[in-house]
Amino acid sequence: MDLEYSSEYEDFRNELRNFLEENKHLSPGAIARPPTNREGSEDGPNPAQRWQQLLIEHGYAARTIPKEYGGCGEAPDPLKTHIIAEEFAKARVRPGHSGDNRLVPTVLELGTEEQKRWLVPPSIRGEMSWCQGYSEPGSGSDLASLSTRAEVDGDDFVINGQKIWTSGAQHADMMFCLVRTEPDAPKHQGISYLVFSMDTPGIEVRPLVTMTGDATFNEVFFTDARVPKNQIIGKRGEGWFVANNTLKHEREGLGDPHQAENRFREIEELMRNETVDGDPIMDNPTHRDRLLQLQGRMLAMKYNGMRVLTSQRKHEEPGLPRWIIKLQGCELNHQMAAMAIDALGELGTLYHRSDHMRAGGMWQQRFMMDLGLIIGGGTAQIQKNMIGERALGLPKEPKVEVKPT
Amino acid sequence: MDFALSEEQQFLQQTVNELLQDQCSLDIVRQDAAENETKNQALYGSLTELGIPGTLISEDYGGVGLRLLDAALIAESLGGSVATVPYIGSSVLAPLAIQLAGSDEQKDSWLPKLASGEITCGVALGEHIGARDNTPITSEGSKVSGRAMFALDVQDADVFLVATVDDELHLVEANDAELNRLFTIDKTRSVGELTFDHAPSDSLESSIDSTSTLAKVVDAGRVVVAADTLGAAQSMLAKAVDYAGERQQFNRVIGSFQAVKHMCAEMAAELEPCRSLVWYAAHAYDAIPEDARITACHAKAHLAEVGRFVARKSTEVHGGMGFTDLLGLHYWFKRIELNRQLLGTPEFVRNEAAKVQGWI
Structure with a gap:
């Protein structure tokens, strides 16, 4: 157990911080999705594409994608990936992307040489979505x-x-x-x-x-x-085999513990600032205890993420700690959104650009989207089947022969 | 960055587990429980040979000089086997208190005997955690008076460590205190009521000037209780999965029904992150001071919640048999339930976490 980063990683982190400090004015505003060539101008790359290019040049995006396909060609290093995610989140700067985290790894693993050259470079440049x-x-x-x-x-x-x-x-x-x-x-x-x-x-x-x-x-x-x-x-x-490859990459992206920690901080701030009868919500012991319960869950998931990261660095299969991330992470995010709405009370129901609405109605938006994520990307029930069968070794449900009628 | 157990730690836990498998079977636990025996001599003797009572005691005083994470791994194993031996009081709270607040002379006189297993120490911190049904413990000169409830590891203890209303820590020889054993649902560990009437005491010097010693000792205790629950809950999950994979109804093993499979998956999904929380809190106690108290509180509270959930679900997976004495599942259930209340209920410790963060 050693939670210090070696000097190689400390240096990497410091360089990244300096880079962000010097260049973050160049990053495009928060855009929910990668830009597409449909909206790109005829005169060359749009700001998002230029930002992506700058990140690739410095090794902060498309890190492990080979150089011949337009990436940085670095060896996979989960710790550096983790540091990049952490520092971009802290600086509230839009991170780069690897084209599409489901498609690109699949093509690199299973595509032909011609397909790789056709699909990967424009995807990571943000010209093909x-x-x-x-x-x-x-x-x-x-x-x-x-x-x-x-x-x-x-x-x-x-x-x-x-x-x-x-x-x-x-x-x-x-x-x-x-x-x-x-x-x-x-x-x-x-x-x-x-x-x-x-x-x-x-x-x-x-x-x-x-x-x-x-x-x-x-x-x-x-x-x-x-x-x-x-x-x-x-x-x-x-195709089923190819698709399972993609699904593996998709599941890893859902239920990210960083997101839960950021949300927790937002709710903490909200409960300090919002008042009922002039008193901060944080002074209400019932709301406070709910927040504390969520904090306990959030910390457990955060440290679980550190354990998974350590396994990946050692090229070990993380097993159960990884199997549970989608199920637990999405549920936790959903409960956090619910908590924030309840702290706001009636104000928490304001939506549709209403007067007095807080944070653009973000908490209701998240509360509903999170329910969508609990269902999507493999429902919570499918996740429980996978945990039960693949991680705990329980038998599958017997196949029922259905005769056509 | 390496958030994992070292090879030495894995070996330590494996060694303790093997010993427990051999010497702490359910039959032995059952027999001890029937006799209200919470210090199984043979088992305690074997654990002593491994140096377990001295885990946290410095090598200068005959201990092993390990860290809280190592102690937590041992607690996890003991909880996993519902072991009928003193540990949290005598081998965690007492040695840490003496090392943190004792004079050189006090360390010389108590630590080697605790490390060698020659003596055990009961620990009564109720005055600090939240007093119930007691008469305040006060000190006057080198004498203490009052009544302390829910002292831990009291059976056959040679000495008691007791906290006063002023958060001082005192050692009192067993002969100078009156012990009334209390019987909780959990028959694998001893708790008791201690009465002192101007009992001669040896006060731990630096505890008198500073309440931080006591708080730090309690942090460690909370992490170790959480680890005990982790082990007990992990055993209950493993038993549920085994049972679900064997028991047949409707010509199928019941674990192939999603209703049962999902209960097992939910237990695993809740419990697995708890392991990381306990590891982190234990590591933080020694290495990350700014996170130590808050993660100790959260480990204690969160494991209490998840422990209760797993205890209940595992019993349910076992159906009617889970409710009987025949399977003995209830020993783990009850250990988890006692742990939940020890050294602060979840509500109490979460409130403390709020204070640490300046929320109140």
Whole structure:
């Protein structure tokens, strides 16, 4: 047990701090998603793309992506990744990205040389943005039952069907998508993983308004959309394996303990500043005890994150400490948002740009979004199945033979 | 940056676990419980041979000179086996208090005997934690009077460490105090009521000038109680998973039903981060002073909450059998319940965490 950082990492941290101090005026304002070439100007890169380029040059974005694909080509170092995340968060500066943390690692691992050169460099420059075409109306938790078809016709796959819960489809340049190419094969073996432009004729995007009032998700409809056969990642029928690779990368991003700690600090500040009858909410022992209970949970998750980080540095499989992060982290974030709303009382219900609204209605927005995240990215119940089966070794539910009627 | 146990620490815990497997079976616990025996001589003797009572005592006084994280790992093992031996009072609170606040002479006279297991020390800190049903403990010259409740590790203790209303710490020889054992739900550890009537005492010098000694000793105690709960809850989870993987109903093992599987997953998801919280709090006690008190409070409170949750769910996974004496699951359940109340209830210690952060 040694929580000090060696001088190599202290130096790295100091350089990063200096870099942020000198350059943060160049960082674009908080934008929720990577910029796309659709909005990029003809005259060259937009500010977000220039910021990303600067970060790549200094090794603070796309660190481990090989140089030949436009990255920094550094060896993976979870501790440096952690320091970068920590310092950008502290400085409240928008961090860089690695193109798309689901698609890019998948292409680098399983794509052909040609695909890597085509997809990775523009993605990490922020010139090619992505959406994920996985879930369907009839295939949510049972994703492998998906039925969007892709039939071969000449040199193309011809896609027909529908995707749902497609975040950012209205802005994305490209989609990575699971389609059924071998309808007669067992369900896990009949799927392929395709990538294609969202401008492909036959694709229609319809916004899906959620309970937050925003349309962050979409439905995407395919009618005879033609995609060249060489735009498949991996082999035909092996898409499930390729997709699991992506899902692994997605799960790791949800339930991040840094986020919980930042939220906790925000609520602490809120409870000191907001008053009832002139007294700070913090003076109310019942509210205070709730905040303390959340602090205890938050600290446990923070130190759990340090344990996972240590395992990753030693190239050890973290096991249970990692399996639980999505389930516990999303739940904790949701409870924190609930706590903040309750501390605000009636003020906490103000929304829709109302007068007296606090923090732009952020806590209600988060409270609802977090519920979405508890459901999305593998529902809490699916997470519990995985913890029960993969981490604790309990048996799977017996398969039930369903006879067609 | 290395947030993990060292090889030595893993070896220490494995050694203690193996010893406990051998000498602290459920049958032994049961027999001790039937006889109100909370200092199993054979087991205590073996632990002494390993140097366990001297874990936190400096090598200068015949101890092993380890840190609180090592003591927490031992407590986790003892909790995991519901071990019927003194530890938290006699091997954690007392040695730390004497080392922090004792004179050289006091250290010379008490620490080597505690380290060697020759004597054990009961510890009564109720006056500092929150007094209940007692008559205030006061000191006058080198005599103490009053009544202290819920002293720990009292059975066969040779000496008692007692806190006064003024947060002074005094040592009183067992012969000079009146002990009335109290019987809690947890039969694996001894607590008692101590009455002093102008009992000759040896006051720990620097505790008289400073209340910080006592507070620091309590921090350590809270982390170690949390570690004991961690071990006990981990055992209850393991027993639930084993049972769910064996017990059959409707021609299936019950662990294949999601209702049961999800209870196990929830226990694991709640409990696993607790391990990191206990490690951090224990490490902070020795190495990160600014985090020590707040994480000690949170470890104590959070483990109390998660411990109770796991104890209840594990019993439920065992169905009717979990409720019986036959499986003996209740020894772990009751140990967790006693730990919850010791050295400050969750509500009490969270309130202290609020004070540390300047919220009140």
